[in-house]
Amino acid sequence: SFSLNVHDFVFPEESIETVNHVIDIHEAYGVPVDIFLTAPVFDLYMKEAPDLIERLKTSPVVSVCYHVRAPYPYSADFDWLGLGDMAAATRSPPLLAYEEHTVDLETGLPTEEVGGYEYMKEVFGYAPKIVSSLSNGPIDATLSKIYEEKGAVFTLHHGVSTALGEKEGNLYLRPEDVDFKLYEHVHDEDLSGAHMFALAEAEIPSTGLRFIGMKYHENNFYTEGTTFDPIFWADGKK
Numbered sequence: 001s002f003s004l005n006v007h008d009f010v011f012p013e014e015s016i017e018t019v020n021h022v023i024d025i026h027e028a029y030g031v032p033v034d035i036f037l038t039a040p041v042f043d044l045y046m047k048e049a050p051d052l053i054e055r056l057k058t059s060p061v062v063s064v065c066y067h068v069r070a071p072y073p074y075s076a077d078f079d080w081l082g083l084g085d086m087a088a089a090t091r092s093p094p095l096l097a098y099e100e101h102t103v104d105l106e107t108g109l110p111t112e113e114v115g116g117y118e119y120m121k122e123v124f125g126y127a128p129k130i131v132s133s134l135s136n137g138p139i140d141a142t143l144s145k146i147y148e149e150k151g152a153v154f155t156l157h158h159g160v161s162t163a164l165g166e167k168e169g170n171l172y173l174r175p176e177d178v179d180f181k182l183y184e185h186v187h188d189e190d191l192s193g194a195h196m197f198a199l200a201e202a203e204i205p206s207t208g209l210r211f212i213g214m215k216y217h218e219n220n221f222y223t224e225g226t227t228f229d230p231i232f233w234a235d236g237k238k
Contacts, residue, residue, distance in 0.1 A: 001174075001213055002026070002033045007069045008219040009040045009105070010227035016049045018218040019056075026061045034130060036067040039116050043102055046123070057124050065130040066117055066152075070232040071108035072098060074143060076134040078238050080108065083139050091142050099146060105231075117150055127151025130174055144169030158213075161205055175211040178203045183220035 004022050008015045019035065026033045035056060037045075045053050056064055068074060073081035074095065083091050094110075102115030114122075121127045131152045133143055144155060148170035155171040156162075162173040180200040188195070200212045219227055232238060 001176075001211065002031060003036060003065075003213060003215045004033055005036045005067060005215065005217045006041050007038045007067070007217065008223075008227050009038075009044055010231075011219070011222070012041075012044045012048055014222045015041065015218050016045065016052055018221045020052060021221075022216075022218070023055060023059055023062060027059060030061065032061050032063065034063050034065045036065040036130070036132065037120065037128075038067060038069050039120070040069075040103060040105060042120055042123075043115060053123065063130075064120070064124050064126075064128050065132075066120060066128040067131070068133040068135075070228065070238065071105060072103065072133070073108065074098075074133050074135045074139050077136065078232075079136075079139065080238070084137065088138065088142055091139065092146070095139075095142055095146055099150070117147065117152075121150060130154040130156065131171070132156050141169050144171045147171060164209070164211075176213045177205055177210045178212045180212055180214050182214055182216045186220070 004019070006015065006019060022033065056062055070078050071080075073079050073083055081094065083094070097110045099116040100114065100118040101110040102113040103109065104111055117128070117131070127150055129152060131147045132155060133140070135143060147155070153172060154174040155168060156174040156176065157168070158176070158179040161177045162175055164175040166173045166175075178200050180196070180203065182196065185191070185196065185199070196214070200214065204210050204212070
């Protein structure tokens with residue numbers, strides 16, 4: 001399965017151009033692609049690229065998916081709000097607020113405007129089937145219930161083999177045996193598709209039915225590093 005992770009709100013013009021380019025390629029070859037949007041980038045596209053929103057909605061090869069990045073307090077290891085220390089009943093309302101409203105990128109807090117997973121579901125006409133916050137422990141458990149109630153089916157874990165039918169909390173795990181990061185091979189001498197697939201196949205842990213995830217981020221096409229790191233990280237601290 002091919003995935004494009006989209007999260008760059010710092011350079012929206014480059015992000016928009018790149019996502020269009022990737023869709024061009026996948027439509028030309030008829031290869032499906034899961035495009036994972038963060039809510040802040042989705043909000044930007046709604047304002048600055050409504051034609052791209054329509055294309056994401058109507059392209060025969062695109063499935064819109066959903067993921068979370070900083071400053072959301074349930075992005076991986078980014079729990080500045082102390083959600084992990086709350087009881088489940090106390091944790092659920094703030095998580096729900098994040099998934100139904102836009103977020104102020106300076107304060108990291110939800111606003112009064114409609115946004116999040118709920119708004120994406122409304123605009124695209126279907127609930128994004130795959131969601132990923134890569135949170136930890138009890139936060140994930142509460143989130144999976146919220147996402148499942150809103151229509152999500154899968155979540156995902158990278159770095160471990162997950163078989164078809166496995167579940168975590170209320171959601172199925174998207175099957176994946178190899179998380180092949182295409183962006184780690186941009187300096188290879190051989191950039192052919194055949195070479196990339198050979199490298200990915202070499203990582204398969206065993207024989208039988210196996211799933212390879214081929215992954216890229218939109219900013220990998222035009223930057224090195226992650227463009228929003230300097231905003232939310234200082235000297236390696238979040």
